[in-house]
Amino acid sequence: MQIANHPRNTETRPETSAGPPAPPAFNDLERRIFTRSAGVAVLGLGYVGLPLLVESSREGFDVIGVEADPTRVQQLIDGKSYIGDVTDEDVAQLAAGMLTTDHNVLSRADIVIIAVPTPLRDGTPDLTPIQGACEDIASVLRRGQLIILESTTFPGTTEDLVRPILEASGLVCSEDFGLAYSPERIDPGGTWTMRRTPKIVAGVTPSETKLASCFYSTLIDRVVETSSPREAEMAKLIENTFRQVNVALVNELATIAPSIGVDIWEALDAAATKPFGYMPFWPGPGVGGHCIAIDPSFLSWKVEQRMGFGIGFVEHARSVNNRMPAYVTGSIGEALNGIGLPLRGARLLVLGLTYKAGVNDLRESPSLHVLERLMAAGADCKYHDPYVPTVEVGGSRRDDLLKIPRGSPNTKRFQLSSVPIDDDLLSQTDCVVILTSHPGIDYQAMIESAGLVFDAVGVTRERQVGNVVRL
Numbered sequence: 385m386q387i388a389n390h391p392r393n394t395e396t397r398p399e400t401s402a403g404p405p406a407p408p409a410f411n412d413l414e415r416r417i418f419t420r421s422a423g424v425a426v427l428g429l430g431y432v433g434l435p436l437l438v439e440s441s442r443e444g445f446d447v448i449g450v451e452a453d454p455t456r457v458q459q460l461i462d463g464k465s466y467i468g469d470v471t472d473e474d475v476a477q478l479a480a481g482m483l484t485t486d487h488n489v490l491s492r493a494d495i496v497i498i499a500v501p502t503p504l505r506d507g508t509p510d511l512t513p514i515q516g517a518c519e520d521i522a523s524v525l526r527r528g529q530l531i532i533l534e535s536t537t538f539p540g541t542t543e544d545l546v547r548p549i550l551e552a553s554g555l556v557c558s559e560d561f562g563l564a565y566s567p568e569r570i571d572p573g574g575t576w577t578m579r580r581t582p583k584i585v586a587g588v589t590p591s592e593t594k595l596a597s598c599f600y601s602t603l604i605d606r607v608v609e610t611s612s613p614r615e616a617e618m619a620k621l622i623e624n625t626f627r628q629v630n631v632a633l634v635n636e637l638a639t640i641a642p643s644i645g646v647d648i649w650e651a652l653d654a655a656a657t658k659p660f661g662y663m664p665f666w667p668g669p670g671v672g673g674h675c676i677a678i679d680p681s682f683l684s685w686k687v688e689q690r691m692g693f694g695i696g697f698v699e700h701a702r703s704v705n706n707r708m709p710a711y712v713t714g715s716i717g718e719a720l721n722g723i724g725l726p727l728r729g730a731r732l733l734v735l736g737l738t739y740k741a742g743v744n745d746l747r748e749s750p751s752l753h754v755l756e757r758l759m760a761a762g763a764d765c766k767y768h769d770p771y772v773p774t775v776e777v778g779g780s781r782r783d784d785l786l787k788i789p790r791g792s793p794n795t796k797r798f799q800l801s802s803v804p805i806d807d808d809l810l811s812q813t814d815c816v817v818i819l820t821s822h823p824g825i826d827y828q829a830m831i832e833s834a835g836l837v838f839d840a841v842g843v844t845r846e847r848q849v850g851n852v853v854r855l
C-alpha cells in the first residue's frame with residue numbers, strides 16, 4: 385500500500401510545528417494513520433461527506449458513514465449514489481454494515497469528521513445541525529479520538545461552539561480528544577479532484593494540527609496549515625465571498641451595459657485576455673448552491689453581531705445577485721415584446737434549472753426563481769434539464785409573486801417534468817430561455833430551429849444570430 389509522503393506535502397507554519405509534544409492519548413494515532421489501521425467516520429453523507437467517505441475507503445481506511453436521513457442510508461446500502469460526482473461503483477465499495485443512522489458506532493472510529501449542513505434561516509445562520517452532530521459525538525466520545533469539523537461556518541465555531549459541547553462529555557479537548565477544523569473545497573461538476581485541491585487544516589493546538597494534517601495528507605497532495613481554526617474558518621468564507629462579490633460585479637455591469645450601448649459578453653471576453661491582475665467572472669440569473677449564495681451572509685451576520693453593522697460588500701453583492709431573477713424575467717418579457725408577444729400566455733422552453741452547469745443540485749438555484757417568476761407572470765412554461773427529471777415549483781414564493789395571501793386556498797405547488805427537446809417542441813415554442821448551460825446540449829441546433837432564444841448565461845455568444853437575445 386502506498387503511503388502518502390507526509391510531512392513533505394504539508395506546508396507547516398513555523399509557529400505551529402513547535403509546541404509541546406502530543407498528549408499520550410494521541411501517541412498511537414499518527415502511526416495508525418500511516419499504516420491505514422485508523423478508523424474514519426464521516427457524519428453527514430451529502431455533497432461533502434459522501435465523497436470524503438469514498439476517498440477515505442479507497443485510501444485503505446476502515447470507514448463508517450453516519451447519515452441522519454434513513455432514505456439516503458438505504459440508497460447507499462442498495463449501492464445507489466445520490467450525489468452527481470459519486471458513482472454507484474464508488475458506493476458499492478463501501479461496506480453496507482458501516483452505513484447507518486446510528487451515531488453510537490462513532491465510538492469505533494479514531495477520526496470523526498463532521499460534514500453536516502449550515503443553512504441560513506431568514507438571514508440568520510442555523511448551527512443546529514452542527515450542534516446536533518456534536519451532541520451525538522459527545523454521547524459516545526472516547527479518549528484518543530480526533531474530531532474534525534468540515535462544515536462551512538463563521539470564525540470561532542470550532543473553539544466556541546463545538547469544543548464546549550464535546551467537553552460536556554467530561555473529556556478535555558487537546559488532552560483526551562483532539563479537535564480541528566478543515567474547510568471543504570469540493571467543486572461539484574468541476575474538474576478539480578479532491579486529491580489535487582489543496583486543503584486547509586488547523587487544530588486547536590499544534591499537535592492536533594499535525595494529526596489532522598497527517599490524515600489529510602493521505603488523501604490530498606497539498607495540505608496547508610493555519611495557526612488556529614479561526615483563520616481556517618475565515619479562509620473558506622473569504623473564498624466564497626470573493627466569488628459572490630465578483631459575480632455580483634459582473635451581474636451589475638450586465639444590467640447597465642445595454643443603456644450605454646455595450647455588449648457585456650464581448651467586453652468581458654476582451655477583459656479576460658489580460659494575463660495578469662484579472663480573473664474572469666460571468667453574469668447570469670444570480671447565484672445558487674449551498675456555498676456562494678449563503679456563506680458570505682454567515683460572515684456578515686457574525687460581524688453585525690459583534691460590530692453592529694454587516695459587511696457592505698456582502699450586503700450589496702447579495703442584493704445585486706438576488707435581483708437578477710427579476711431582471712432576467714423582465715428581459716425575457718422585453719425580448720418577447722420585440723417580436724410582438726406578451727409574456728402572459730407565451731410558450732416558453734426553459735433550459736437548465738440547477739444552480740450550476742453539470743450538477744443535479746437545485747439548492748438556492750436562481751434558475752428556479754426565474755421559472756417561478758415566468759409562471760407567476762402567466763407564461764406557459766416547459767423545461768428541459770438532463771439532471772432534473774422532475775421538479776416542484778410554486779408554493780409560497782409563487783404566492784408572494786402573485787400577491788396571494790399566505791395560507792390562502794389558492795396556494796398551489798406544481799410538479800413539472802423535464803421534456804425531451806425535438807423539432808416539434810421547438811416549433812411550438814415562442815422562446816427558448818437558456819438559464820443553465822449544461823453540457824451535452826446542441827445549442828447550435830437549438831438556435832437554428834427555435835424562433836427566439838433568450839440566453840442568460842452567454843453560451844451562444846460566439847454565434848452572431850438575429851434570433852438570439854443575450855442578458
Ligand SMILES: NC(=O)c1ccc[n+]([C@@H]2O[C@H](COP(=O)([O-])OP(=O)(O)OC[C@H]3O[C@@H](n4cnc5c(N)ncnc54)[C@H](O)[C@@H]3O)[C@@H](O)[C@H]2O)c1
Binds near residue numbers: 427452453500516572
Ligand atoms: N455542497 C458543496 O459544494 C459544499 C462545498 C464546500 C463546503 N460545503 C459545506 O459543507 C457542509 C455540508 O454541505 P453539503 O452540501 O454536503 O450538505 P448536504 O445537505 O448535501 O449533506 C449534509 C447531510 O448531513 C445529514 N445530517 C444532518 N445532520 C446530521 C447528523 N446530526 N448526523 C448525521 N447526518 C446528518 C443530512 O441529512 C445530509 O444528508 C455545509 O456546511 C456546506 O456549506 C458544501
